[in-house]
Amino acid sequence: MPVQISLIGPFRVSVDDRPVPDASWVRKDAAGLVKVLALSSARRLHREQVVDLLWPDLTLDEAAPRLHKAAHYARRATGRADAIVLRHEMVSLFPDEAVEVDVPAFEAAAASALAEGSPAAAEKVLEAFAGEPLPDDLYAEWAGEVRERCAALRSRLVDLARAPSYERGRLEQQIRFCRTRDGVTLAYATSGTGPPLVKAANWLTHIDHDWRSPVWRHWLLELSRRHRLVRYDERGCGLSDWDVESADFESWVTDLETVVDEAGLDRFPLLGISQGAAVAVVYAARHPGRVTRMVLYGSYPQGRLVRARDEADRRVHEVQVELARLGWGTDSPAFRQVFTSEFMPEGSRELWDAFNELQRSSTSPENAARVLSVTGGVDVTAEARQVRAPTLVLHARGDQRPPFEQGRLMASLIPDSRFVALESVNHILLADEPAWQVFLGEVETFLAEDCD
Numbered sequence: 001m002p003v004q005i006s007l008i009g010p011f012r013v014s015v016d017d018r019p020v021p022d023a024s025w026v027r028k029d030a031a032g033l034v035k036v037l038a039l040s041s042a043r044r045l046h047r048e049q050v051v052d053l054l055w056p057d058l059t060l061d062e063a064a065p066r067l068h069k070a071a072h073y074a075r076r077a078t079g080r081a082d083a084i085v086l087r088h089e090m091v092s093l094f095p096d097e098a099v100e101v102d103v104p105a106f107e108a109a110a111a112s113a114l115a116e117g118s119p120a121a122a123e124k125v126l127e128a129f130a131g132e133p134l135p136d137d138l139y140a141e142w143a144g145e146v147r148e149r150c151a152a153l154r155s156r157l158v159d160l161a162r163a164p165s166y167e168r169g170r171l172e173q174q175i176r177f178c179r180t181r182d183g184v185t186l187a188y189a190t191s192g193t194g195p196p197l198v199k200a201a202n203w204l205t206h207i208d209h210d211w212r213s214p215v216w217r218h219w220l221l222e223l224s225r226r227h228r229l230v231r232y233d234e235r236g237c238g239l240s241d242w243d244v245e246s247a248d249f250e251s252w253v254t255d256l257e258t259v260v261d262e263a264g265l266d267r268f269p270l271l272g273i274s275q276g277a278a279v280a281v282v283y284a285a286r287h288p289g290r291v292t293r294m295v296l297y298g299s300y301p302q303g304r305l306v307r308a309r310d311e312a313d314r315r316v317h318e319v320q321v322e323l324a325r326l327g328w329g330t331d332s333p334a335f336r337q338v339f340t341s342e343f344m345p346e347g348s349r350e351l352w353d354a355f356n357e358l359q360r361s362s363t364s365p366e367n368a369a370r371v372l373s374v375t376g377g378v379d380v381t382a383e384a385r386q387v388r389a390p391t392l393v394l395h396a397r398g399d400q401r402p403p404f405e406q407g408r409l410m411a412s413l414i415p416d417s418r419f420v421a422l423e424s425v426n427h428i429l430l431a432d433e434p435a436w437q438v439f440l441g442e443v444e445t446f447l448a449e450d451c452d
Helices: 028-039 047-054 060-078 102-116 119-128 141-162 207-212 217-225 249-262 275-286 311-327 334-343 349-362 365-376 381-386 404-413 434-451
Strands: 003-006 012-015 044-046 084-087 090-093 099-101 173-179 185-191 196-199 228-232 268-273 291-297 391-396 417-422
Touching: 003 028, 012 060, 028 044, 028 047, 028 060, 028 084, 028 090, 028 099, 028 141, 044 047, 047 060, 047 090, 047 141, 060 084, 099 102, 102 119, 102 141, 102 217, 102 434, 119 141, 141 434, 173 207, 173 249, 185 207, 185 249, 196 249, 207 217, 207 349, 217 228, 228 249, 249 275, 268 275, 275 291, 275 381, 291 434, 311 334, 311 365, 334 349, 381 404, 391 404, 391 434, 404 417, 417 434
Parallel strands: 003 099, 196 228, 196 268, 268 291, 291 391, 391 417
Antiparallel strands: 003 012, 044 090, 084 090, 173 185, 185 228
């Protein structure tokens, strides 16, 4: 690797297998410039962003000489004229070289170990990335988020490495069945120990398949580590009855009501993901005494048809419903891939294949089309205003299913809510992306307040 940068433990830079001597960093802001650029996803930032991070008390004009001087000393320290490139208002770090930075490498390795649930993998990551991140920047505001994120990951790795055997990724789920008032058999599963957390059903679940799928495995393991997670297949999906007469939005709310009663839960926090968020909102509005807290991710108070701006938007919805009806059950994944690429645009080929198969096995073509048709007409704006439970609303900025604006709208409607924007384009967060760890940290902190 031509350029290697270590930010965990002592600051180290190696260029063409040549370590840069510590004494070469004669200016702290030169090292700081390298660090903030190394931590950016594309190793480049607009110069205004650089100034805001490194010299927040200065105007752009006042900071310009410092930026140029820091860039000069960074080039001199590394012995490379292309170490810092300022062009067209952008500041770049080794723009034409392969650069390896240990912080994202640590985050990816930690996410993989946590998703796998392996104590040995957790110990290996802890050994490979020993040390405190950015120890020379304890009081720099720009370093705070990175330090907190790494600390949270390290804490989870330590917990996994030291956990009793029953917590070491070998969690088991128990599947049970219950019947709704209108005679539909529902499958629900429980996993983990601790205070309860109820997850409303979302797009085409299959509680048995999900447990083993790389698409949802990291979600279920992490949510089960500190909670007794209760989740279920809505009617028409998974292990619940497929052949049902009623499968409208109101019946989805009935499914949730049936499961929590059958599970013997009186008061509990409620998690709603995607379409499950709207169901959670209606349940919380109708049962304010039972929902202690609510977490909504990738939510939308208005379905595609409700928020459609013109005939073209409505046509897109109709085409997707017809795609599901015609191609869902075929051996070719081409039809289902339309949905998969929206749910996980950054997913690997393995994840795409797994999600395609998960969708095919979760329901019939007719049921898939019916679910899409119902979600298009969702409108819970009135119910959202009636929610009294403290609510955490999270949404990925680049989400292609419910757009970011829908998450903001949901948070603006619920009186006691807090909104968190996640840096991701994935509707289903991936195990190895930083946004997943931010999500976990925010959710655990929020739910822990219920136990205080």
